[in-house]
Amino acid sequence: xxxxxxxxxxxxxxxxxxxxxxxxxxxxxxxxxxxxxxxxxxxxxxxxxxxxxxxxxxxxxxxxxxxxxxxxxxxxxxxxxxxxxxxxxxxxxxxxxxxxxxxxxxxxxxxxxxxxxxxxxxxxxxxxxxxxxxxxxxxxxxxxxxxxxxxxxxxxxxxxxxxxxxxxxxxxxxxxxxxxxxxxxxxxxxxxxxxxxxxxxxxxxxxxxxxxxxxxxxxxxxxxxxxxxxxxxxxxxxxxxxxxxxxxxxxxxxxxxxxxxxxxxxxxxxxxxxxxxxxxxxxxxxxxxxxxxxxxxxxxxxxxxxxxxxxxxxxxxxxxxxxxxxxxxxxxxxxxxxxxxxxxxxxxxxxxxxxxxxxxxxxxxxxxxxxxxxxxxxxxxxxxxxxxxxxxxxxxxxxxxxxxxxxxxxxxxxxxxxxxxxxxxxxxxxxxxxxxxxxxxxxxxxxxxxxxxxxxxxxxxxxxxxxxxxxxxxxxxxxxxxxxxxxxxxxxxxxxxxxxxxxxxxxxxxxxxxxxxxxxxxxxxxxxxxxxxxxxxxxxxxxxxxxxxxxxxxxxxxxxxxxxxxxxxxxxxxxxxxxxxxxxxxxxxxxxxxxxxxxxxxxxxxxxxxxxxxxxxxxxxxxxxxxxxxxxxxxxxxxxxxxxxxxxxxxx
Numbered sequence: 001x002x003x004x005x006x007x008x009x010x011x012x013x014x015x016x017x018x019x020x021x022x023x024x025x026x027x028x029x030x031x032x033x034x035x036x037x038x039x040x041x042x043x044x045x046x047x048x049x050x051x052x053x054x055x056x057x058x059x060x061x062x063x064x065x066x067x068x069x070x071x072x073x074x075x076x077x078x079x080x081x082x083x084x085x086x087x088x089x090x091x092x093x094x095x096x097x098x099x100x101x102x103x104x105x106x107x108x109x110x111x112x113x114x115x116x117x118x119x120x121x122x123x124x125x126x127x128x129x130x131x132x133x134x135x136x137x138x139x140x141x142x143x144x145x146x147x148x149x150x151x152x153x154x155x156x157x158x159x160x161x162x163x164x165x166x167x168x169x170x171x172x173x174x175x176x177x178x179x180x181x182x183x184x185x186x187x188x189x190x191x192x193x194x195x196x197x198x199x200x201x202x203x204x205x206x207x208x209x210x211x212x213x214x215x216x217x218x219x220x221x222x223x224x225x226x227x228x229x230x231x232x233x234x235x236x237x238x239x240x241x242x243x244x245x246x247x248x249x250x251x252x253x254x255x256x257x258x259x260x261x262x263x264x265x266x267x268x269x270x271x272x273x274x275x276x277x278x279x280x281x282x283x284x285x286x287x288x289x290x291x292x293x294x295x296x297x298x299x300x301x302x303x304x305x306x307x308x309x310x311x312x313x314x315x316x317x318x319x320x321x322x323x324x325x326x327x328x329x330x331x332x333x334x335x336x337x338x339x340x341x342x343x344x345x346x347x348x349x350x351x352x353x354x355x356x357x358x359x360x361x362x363x364x365x366x367x368x369x370x371x372x373x374x375x376x377x378x379x380x381x382x383x384x385x386x387x388x389x390x391x392x393x394x395x396x397x398x399x400x401x402x403x404x405x406x407x408x409x410x411x412x413x414x415x416x417x418x419x420x421x422x423x424x425x426x427x428x429x430x431x432x433x434x435x436x437x438x439x440x441x442x443x444x445x446x447x448x449x450x451x452x453x454x455x456x457x458x459x460x461x462x463x464x465x466x467x468x469x470x471x472x473x474x475x476x477x478x479x480x481x482x483x484x485x486x487x488x489x490x491x492x493x494x495x496x497x498x499x500x501x502x503x504x505x506x507x508x509x510x511x512x513x514x515x516x517x518x519x520x521x522x523x524x525x526x527x528x529x530x531x532x533x534x535x536x537x538x539x540x541x542x543x544x545x546x547x548x549x550x551x552x553x554x555x556x557x558x559x560x561x562x563x564x565x566x567x568x569x570x571x572x573x574x575x576x577x578x579x580x581x582x583x584x585x586x587x588x589x590x591x592x593x594x595x596x597x598x599x600x601x602x603x604x605x606x607x608x609x610x611x612x613x614x615x616x617x618x619x620x621x622x623x624x625x626x627x628x629x630x631x632x633x634x635x636x637x638x639x640x641x642x643x644x645x646x647x648x649x650x651x652x
Contacts, residue, residue: 247287
């Protein structure tokens with residue numbers, strides 16, 4: 001009866017909502033908010049060690065490049081196996097803003113939410129430090145994004161809670177009331193502990209009661225590795241359960257499906273695992289995924305065996321090579337397949353193919369290819385499952401067509417009807433090219449971004465991938481600059497000065513623009529300086545460029561102080577202190593927006609949208625007189641500021 005009801009609900013859902021055009025995908029996706037209202041849920045496991053950027057550095061020399069992707073990284077601990085990870089999140093150029101990490105996390109939330117999934121399953125590794133802080137940041141950004149995207153709380157019982165299980169409840173109580181966290185229809189907080197069997201059922205019963213005594217009603221969804229061994233013992237406590245699953249296609253198609261068919265689930269909701277692949281350089285292990293087959297087979301198992309939920313294993317665990325987030329090696333391939341199967345799983349019906357798309361998958365070398373034993377001293381990779389060495393082209397065809405792989409001048413092709421189809425050829429050295437042909441016309445053509453080689457100094461068992469539609473192709477050519485639009489309030493008036501837009505000054509000829517007393521910064525307003533460029537020549541001494549706010553008598557003055565084309569600092573002077581640094585250098589780039597803001601009895605200094613320092617007017621007086629000045633110690637030195645606009649604005 002329950003299955004019939006679910007089928008009816010899915011049939012209703014499939015026909016109730018109009019699809020949106022999504023030209024980057026072969027299908028038109030329903031609105032993500034509507035998909036998230038459906039009964040079946042999809043969460044992607046979020047592993048906090050691998051954010052988009054670790055240090056906001058240039059991707060050529062940041063921590064990913066030097067620490068994780070190099071044999072010499074992290075003091076050489078990766079030399080025996082070559083690298084900690086095989087790929088990284090698609091990098092960007094440095095943001096150079098104080099909240100770069102929050103912006104990155106928001107981008108992750110947005111990307112995941114656009115697939116239609118319900119949220120992230122956050123792996124709680126620790127209750128302090130960077131991993132806990134990243135949870136708090138994620139909660140903030142999920143709340144900012146909204147649209148029904150949530151966080152499924154997943155205490156990791158093999159990390160801090162293994163040695164200190166008593167810390168779990170206090171940690172959960174700190175966050176339990178936050179609206180970013182996923183709750184069931186009755187408002188109860190859902191917790192899904194990873195490897196819950198690390199503690200016996202009685203311990204969990206007591207912890208759930210403890211949470212309830214503090215006013216936190218909880219739905220318990222424990223996770224296992226081999227659920228059929230544990231579920232019977234935990235069934236009285238849990239509403240549902242999940243399993244971590246396998247990394248090998250042979251196992252998935254064999255007894256994993258059989259276990260779902262033959263083992264009693266006691267009426268509990270099952271969150272099925274879906275994994276793209278598994279490749280762990282440090283452990284020297286890789287699961288045989290058969291290109292994209294493991295990912296597709298695990299989705300199909302969840303669909304065929306009536307799983308209520310799915311957990312994508314993972315969004316971002318690069319140490320195990322299971323990530324589906326857009327990445328340097330697999331690009332958008334598994335991300336795009338996630339969007340397709342999320343709609344399929346939730347609606348109970350394969351999405352209609354509206355546009356052609358192709359995706360390719362292959363390793364860079366044969367599973368038994370030779371390696372340099374003087375460098376890879378840990379020994380050979382262990383392949384879980386029967387090794388396969390093939391190149392796959394996966395096609396989404398809106399009409400009959402031919403999938404073609406060209407390698408070393410030899411053409412391999414096969415005709416297919418409309419639909420999703422996989423075409424494979426044996427793995428050989430070279431750089432493959434991939435095409436979709438229809439009626440003699442080449443509709444899509446892609447060249448692989450990875451050369452297949454005969455040997456490597458270090459083995460690399462990751463499946464690389466790429467692809468997309470012809471209508472909206474995404475070709476990644478390298479890191480791009482991420483920009484943030486300025487958040488500006490209502491314009492009060494434009495401000496100018498004699499000689500606008502240039503202010504220049506030299507040693508012996510300082511220049512000051514005081515605006516003739518006509519420019520004041522009222523309470524809850526700001527002066528906004530749009531600086532197109534700055535130049536400074538300081539070969540023989542100091543050069544000072546100031547965007548200042550002073551008291552009426554000029555005895556107290558605080559300044560945005562551009563120092564070089566890449567650095568600015570905040571300085572000030574007041575009675576008894578002729579000069580001091582309020583904030584040391586922070587990174588900038590031009591064009592730049594600097595702001596002097598008066599709010600709440602304070603003068604704030606902003607670069608772009610970001611408050612970089614503030615001073616209290618109660619201590620120094622009303623700092624409402626803006627000015628611009630440039631001077632230099634030596635006559636041959638000097639500086640220049642060119643403005644595109646100067647404005648007085650209300651606060652945004």
